[in-house]
Amino acid sequence: MALRLLLDSADPSAWAEWLPTGLFRGVTTNPTLLRRAAQPCNLEHLAELTARALELGAEELHLQAWGADLLGCGRALAQLAPGRIWVKLPITRAGAAAARALIAEGCPVTFTACYEPAQVLLAVALGADYIAPYLGRISDLGRDGHANLTRMQRIVESVRRVDPDGPGDRPDASPPLRLLVASLRSPNDLALLAAEGLDTFTISPDIATALFAVEPTLAAAAQFERDAEDT
Template sequence: MKFFIDTANVSEIREMAWLIDGVTTNPSLVAREKRPFEQVIAEICDIVDGPVSAEATALDVEGMIEQGKKLSQIHENVVIKIPMTEEGMKAVIGLSKAGIRTNVTLVFSPNQALVAAKCGASFVSPFVGRIDDVGGDGMELVSQILDIYDEYAFETEVIVASVRHPQHVLD
């Protein structure tokens, strides 16, 4: 098991650096830091010796690929966060072919996780808390994804996102 922290606050990351294996961010979290996006991501990469997800904000394939290529040049630890959409999956294919790692976010079903892995995603982020919020079982989704990846020998890793309580970690 690996621990990722979802923040762009450098002080929080420094405080938890002894424990965490990676960082996930999003544009809102980075904006709270009131510094240039690239500067924040670079500083995080200097602290954490592991994957640092930086989100592409474009909505079209070409824009996501362009942003992904630019962001990946910040540091070798940068992973491009891409939404689970048709356009996003096409961008994942393009970025994977360019040797750029991706984290597919907003995953809510086993089928979505399968498509993301098939497209070459390095990571998927199922939103377990949001699934639980609407009466589902987020950790059951994680179990299903892991079974699929094991069955078909995908190398895509799972980052459990939207963790709401300790039970999500214990399950």
């Protein structure tokens, strides 16, 4: 599968800066990111944000359902832009129940808050498009986050190999599950996991900026400009 990058931000000014670059397939948000960006977490405002993201070129917008009625909230979110909204749900029993109904209705789903390799199997079994493991937060628990995510990726690949009738193996099937790596702390996290075969990441604007802040590269570019002026 080809590399996919998504922008992990609920700040429309960050979307305006980064989405036009063509680097990002879309945007991931959640209530925490909305709070940090001083954006209200309600359907009316999310409809405005959705329109703005699509206007800026987002192909996918991942919006997290909340409240006692995850299914109802998920349905309402999906209707903001059918086919362009991925409803995010925690990989809990309540989230799984809502996901089953939404997937049956043709709504794309992204599971979130993944901390254990075995949780990937739940997402595969339910037919989700994505599951988002939290790399940095797993490491914060004293575990080897990179090793855990590599194991998750191997699980996804193994399930594809041993289940010829599984999702993604038939022309009429839904795409196979992707690990949507979240909670990256540095560009090096991205490089290390990509070397292990992971190909889908949601990154903050700060990490996007850091990817271009390579001092030797900037120095070489500045030298090119100086040399051009001297010729």
